[in-house]
Amino acid sequence: MNYIDLNKFIKRYATQSKTKTAMLLTGDWGSGKSYYISNILCPYLKKRKVKCIVVSLYGVDNLTELSKRIYLRLRLPTFSKKSEAKEYVSIIGHSIIDNALSLKGVNVGVSDNQLVKLYESVNLKDVLIIFEDTERSSIDILMLLGYINGLVEYDGAKALIVANEKEILGQNHESFDYDFSKVLTTQTDEIDETAKDEKQYLYLRMKEKTIGDTVQFTADIIESVKSIINDYSGNWISSILRDDEIEKIAGIVRTRCNNNLRILIYALQKCDDIFSALDIERSFEDAFYQVTLEGALIFSKRFLCSDTPGWEGTNCISVQLGESRAPLFRFVYDYLLFNTYRVEDIIAASVEYSDYCCFEKNATRDKDSDLFVLENYHIQKEADVKTALENIYKKLKKTNYLGVHAYEHLALKVIRAGMVIGFDVEPICSQMISNTKKMCRVHPSSSQEIIWGLITKISDDKDVMSKYEKFMKRFAEAIDNSNSNIVFSYDPDDIEDFYHVVLKNKHIYMTRRRFMCDLDNRKIVSMLTDCTAEQISDFRSILISVYDRAMQDTYDESDKKALKDLLDKLNKISPAGSNWDKIQWMQINYLKDNITDFISKI
Template sequence: MDERYLSESSILKEIKYYIDTNFYNYAVMIDGAWGSGKTYFVKNVLLKKIESNEKRVLYVSLYGISNIQELGKKLYLDYLLKDKSKLVTEHTELVENVIGTIIDIGSPFMGKLGDIDIKEKKIKNIVQNTVKHICPMKNCVLIFDDLERCDCSIQDILGYINGFVEQAGMKVIIIANQEELRKKIDAQTLALQIRAVIGKDETLDFTEPGNGQLVKYLMSMQNKQPENEKIKKVSLNVAKERVARVFGVESEYEHIREKIVGTVFHYNPDTKKVMSNLIQKNFTYNTNDRRQLEKNINYLAESMEKAKHVNFRTFQFFLQKMDKLLQVLDGEDYENKDFIYKRVILSCWDSCILFKTGKLKDDWNDAEYIEGVKFRVRVIEDYIKYSWLNVEKGKIVFKKFDVEETRTKLLKNDPVNLLQDKWYRADSDDFIVNNMNAVIENARNGMYDIGSYDKILQIFLQIYTAGFDIEYVDRLIKAMCEGIETKSATGILDCIGTMSWESKKTEQLYKQYIRKLQEVYNKSMEKKSEDDLNIFLKEDNWAQKIYDYCLNVKHPQKQEDYTKKLSPFLKALDVKTLIRKLETSNGENLQKFASVLRLVYPLQYNPNAFIEDNEERKKLCLAMKHCKENETQLIRKFQYQIIEEYLLKFTDFEESTKE
């Protein structure tokens, strides 16, 4: 038997040689793992190649076939109906009846009718005319796919297929996952052997764990016996030992296969070609997305092979997930477009492989992404596992990648990058100390985007773990806080990285320093929010201005909108000035302010979530009640009532009493 790993082009040459020569009768097998693309290759390449050489092909999937009769009927009916002649299409029901008769007799091929006794003359005439008007079935090339997935005895199926090979001299190609086929045949053979070594006064004990497939076959053969104390239970391990003594070998696969299959071609797919075809097929509507995926096809193919997971069903699953992720990316503007697309594509692909192999861990803690051997993104992994994509979170994370890459390019020779790239392989401590001092000074002067603070902190903590004084980290945090407070530093403190791969002590230090930065940053943002909102109270259309501001905070469209702050809302406003504006405002402002409240205090939220500005809310609520009671215009009275009633839903009037 000649076993070789072949490319698609080599398999095509070998199959052509097999069909064109007649040295002896045998079948050939194309072996490949599930999801490797062998069925796609057979149906879209091999089958067309054979038919182009004026050969007729019958392709039959054995998936779910439960008995030989069912297979025979499917095979012959597919053959007859494949012909578009008037004879066949007009007499489909009669042809099915004839086929039933043929299958019952067990004819291995439809080349001759001399040994078949058909009593119905009318049916006999139809069959004879059918065979006369279409080429005999024995001239077809038969392709049997999914052999390991049939539901009946593999030995019976192979015996039936062998009838076409030996008796009819036909060309037969079998498509299978040989590893799974071997397991199935060995389990079926072992089940028969075990039944043979079990005595009449014995029964098998199925209660022990394991042996799932073997137990399935054995139970299907088990005769139901009445409860009898004299019946002895025999474990499967004891039964296997008997089989080894009686039959000598446990595996029958190679012995069975070599009787039928002369050559096995191990299918080795052109991974990049298959991936490219699938991308073309699924992204015909979007040239940009297709190109971005094709740019990274080398990595996609190499990682699939490196993970030993050549499964194109996983790749199709990946393309489905990328379709939605690419829609998120396409809707945004990035300075480093190719870089962002590459990050998302590679992260999604690696996570898909881990998910399909059962190795995708849920070990995120508070991080949103992790840079390690594999670049992992939490929002992507959540989408892969649960099919729910947090689009807003995704936009924030992907934008952070863009900002970081821009900063990396601009600051290539900045001391931060020099430390990140070289501190662990520096020739002297002076190089590290000098650059740390330079970073601290730059941070104090606001030269770094606030969004990079967590990354810089991590570098300093890594250096600290190498034995340098913690003083440098303390000085760094102090300088960063000064940059935030003096507003010389700009950007967003999102802190969505992680130090989970460090020691527990270092991780705790990271969290401690981040909390300090967060406190200073929040106070700075609240002051900024206060300044912004109170400026709006000087405008004629003040309510519309506040509404637009709050809408941008909740649904940011621009980078600068991420720096705006909403919580707590009323603490950022001069409530006395706000009340005076409401007392004298026109109906349009009153109506729009009610919309502001609905935007800031959503009904689905727990009122306790807004407890920080409860006192301010209570003052405003009482003022609206007073305005309502003293207003003479009915429409204004109605508008004050709407504002009062909505505020009441989120206001606790007992809070002050408790305090």
């Protein structure tokens, strides 16, 4: 049932039903029930002059408190004069009345008889009372249904109960298997067959009397996404999320977030926090904003479920924590986990993402006809595909063609097309490997930024997968062999310069998941014995820059062993066996504490 039909169905119940029963709207947590009630149903009913109030049962533990909430929803906004305050009141304690009404500047002094008299003056007939968060109430569900039954049967009210009935019945999403048609039967044995225990049985019997229609809520995800985005009208979000992008976001909510709209609201707010606070003028392409939100949405699902993996990827982009078409940016990761980000990281991410997309950007008819043919090989002539592959090989001999960042994508397209037409693509693949090695020698600090890692299963063709995986292994080796060793002189006078090198390239160590194991601990200890207190402090800063934000599995086991080995070697040094003064010893002890902390983290 879409929102239009659901609105009409509930309106018909509120204005025409003679059943003296309530209606149940049930759906999973986070499916958008509350958003639908507040932003779609209530405005719809108000526009058609159907009187309704929304009462949250969250945290309510007794019926007196519930009566107060209903009363205040009905009457508190109407109080304007002291005389009006004594005309309407619910059966609640004097202190609650005084506290609640004092918010409106009203002083109430009434007797118990007056309370009863004034309560009876409240007219609930044909008022639709919407009970939200039913399963989060501390009131016994049987008492609550009895209370609601009184409202609909004796007071003439209409009641819409909004709940996750699976939680009321104590059933989780996976094991819930329930035939609601049996609830309305008069045959006790059929209901007993459905109920799993006595409490369920009693609930179902009470439900049979109190609730008429049970409606399974299914969110209209696209309409919900549009409505949520409308809350950000006037800023960057509404300007870049057009219909095609909204459909993409809705697809992620459906497939990756289990239709949980709260995850979307969370991700939107976090992205808005970041971009709305920028002092620089908006200068990014729409695609960058869009993919920022998509990656944030995918990762937020994990983060909100308390799954906080360590960073995997380049300095700016992680396909592993997002997906190939919607990678997670490091500045978003930092903001979600640590509530901090740097503007320069956003700018760097936009540049790297532009490189990441360079194949798609150039694979158009007007920019590169050969890439266009390769991208669309499945609808081209065989001769044209062969010519395109030959031309691409010639172009690759110019090492700046496309840039090495595009090789992951290019290799996949080349291998797929080549295998279809029987073309030998090995020279093309070898040329890409050769170009990669040259680039890494010229730009060693940036070479690890090349590999993002495409989705694990990129093709159903096992031969394509096998050939592509072999290429990616060669590709990774070409990069790693150019950057496998950390160059350090182990001279105390070079520690400060080494610190700046490490700071610039720490993303490389994180991507490779190793740093300490590529250094020589014996040389480090020997160097430290000749260091001043300041130099020891600088060496500590090196390790802090690499490991301070590390989490479990950020670095591999060999790095953890290397840290333990360094700590063991430092612990074997005694004051008598060194030339350190007390300040130097203080710095050494700080260093040992740092290493101990790092070991526990990774």
